[in-house]
Amino acid sequence: MHxxxxxxxxxxxxxxxxxxxxxxxxxxxxxxxxxxxxxxxxVEMTGQGDRILDAIxxxxxxxxxxxxxxxxxxxxxxxxxxxxxxxxxYETMGVALLDALRSTAGDGxxxxxxxxxxxxxxxxxxKMLAGAAADENPPYWHAEVLTHERHGPxxxxxxxxxxxxxxxxxxGQYVSVEVPRHLPRVWRTYSVANAPNDDNVLEFHVRTxxxxxxxxxxxxxxTKPGDLIRVAAPMGSMTLDRDSxxxxxxxxxxxxxxxxxxxxxxxxxxxxxxxxxxFYGARTADELYGLAxxxxxxxxxxxxxxxxxxxxxxxxxxxxxxxxxxxxxxxxWTAHDCYVSGSAPMVRxxxxxxxxxxxxxPHIRYDTxxxx
Numbered sequence: 001m002h003x004x005x006x007x008x009x010x011x012x013x014x015x016x017x018x019x020x021x022x023x024x025x026x027x028x029x030x031x032x033x034x035x036x037x038x039x040x041x042x043v044e045m046t047g048q049g050d051r052i053l054d055a056i057x058x059x060x061x062x063x064x065x066x067x068x069x070x071x072x073x074x075x076x077x078x079x080x081x082x083x084x085x086x087x088x089x090y091e092t093m094g095v096a097l098l099d100a101l102r103s104t105a106g107d108g109x110x111x112x113x114x115x116x117x118x119x120x121x122x123x124x125x126x127k128m129l130a131g132a133a134a135d136e137n138p139p140y141w142h143a144e145v146l147t148h149e150r151h152g153p154x155x156x157x158x159x160x161x162x163x164x165x166x167x168x169x170x171x172g173q174y175v176s177v178e179v180p181r182h183l184p185r186v187w188r189t190y191s192v193a194n195a196p197n198d199d200n201v202l203e204f205h206v207r208t209x210x211x212x213x214x215x216x217x218x219x220x221x222x223t224k225p226g227d228l229i230r231v232a233a234p235m236g237s238m239t240l241d242r243d244s245x246x247x248x249x250x251x252x253x254x255x256x257x258x259x260x261x262x263x264x265x266x267x268x269x270x271x272x273x274x275x276x277x278x279f280y281g282a283r284t285a286d287e288l289y290g291l292a293x294x295x296x297x298x299x300x301x302x303x304x305x306x307x308x309x310x311x312x313x314x315x316x317x318x319x320x321x322x323x324x325x326x327x328x329x330x331x332x333w334t335a336h337d338c339y340v341s342g343s344a345p346m347v348r349x350x351x352x353x354x355x356x357x358x359x360x361x362p363h364i365r366y367d368t369x370x371x372x
Contacts, residue, residue: 011113074131169234171266193258195265253342281323324349
């Protein structure tokens with residue numbers, strides 16, 4: 001298994017700097033092999049290829065960790081039901097993927113690499129199909145928007161109720177969301193910002209750069225109460241370990257607050273013995289949109305503390321600097337379970353800080369929006 005994983009990672013170095021060309025070749029070959037597959041994808045393909053390739057690459061990177069490999073792929077298979085993908089589609093995708101890898105890698109590709117990817121893809125699809133077959137839930141849920149609150153020009157907090165079927169998730173997980181009225185067949189993942197509940201209500205925190213479109217833009221600027229969206233199966237492992245007795249550190253940047261808020265909400269239902277420290281960072285005080293809600297939780301639960309920080313607001317009456325640096329000043333965190341959520345640069349910096357603090361990797365879970 002070790003040699004198998006080595007071949008996959010070694011061969012990926014031949015193509016990782018050519019992601020755009022790899023993606024273009026993959027889709028050109030895929031739609032040539034089966035033109036009907038084009039109907040499963042959005043009209044505008046920009047960005048879609050990276051997400052699919054990221055899923056495949058992530059799977060190959062954990063292939064030498066059987067437990068993670070199994071769970072990740074089964075959940076990925078459940079999630080991909082929203083695309084109406086079946087076994088024949090996976091077979092066609094495998095042919096297109098191998099062709100794209102060979103073409104992009106060029107002379108550096110060899111028979112060992114080819115066989116390793118064939119075997120890896122066979123294992124990937126087997127587990128994904130098993131996960132999909134075992135799921136008794138629908139491919140996705142229709143959900144009605146209940147509330148929609150804007151926070152500045154680029155951020156919104158909205159709640160939705162999943163219709164028809166119960167939707168079960170764990171605090172810290174994320175779901176894929178589609179806004180079919182504006183962007184059919186385009187999906188993007190968002191962390192659920194509240195703990196599971198019997199009302200089938202999910203909360204999302206969404207941020208979009210000014211002037212941007214796609215799903216986040218539609219959710220922030222064009223969605224209103226009463227609209228219908230679609231929500232796919234929950235995924236993600238940034239969940240609480242109830243068997244642990246360690247205290248908890250949560251680090252959130254911007255709308256990365258969403259899964260952290262869900263984790264804290266779940267803890268309020270049963271935690272009595274573990275101290276929970278939340279560090280919440282943004283550029284300016286105006287972007288700390290969730291601070292008031294966190295402070296309400298602090299007032300009700302003595303085991304909870306919240307430390308806000310701003311990286312670009314000298315008038316802010318609190319901690320100054322990047323949240324990763326602020327967390328370091330309050331350490332050490334070696335004996336804690338650590339949860340990190342935010343942009344890719346913020347997560348990278350925080351993971352580096354925790355590593356320097358000698359926090360054991362199994363005690364760290366994280367969620368990121370952007371390519372880590």
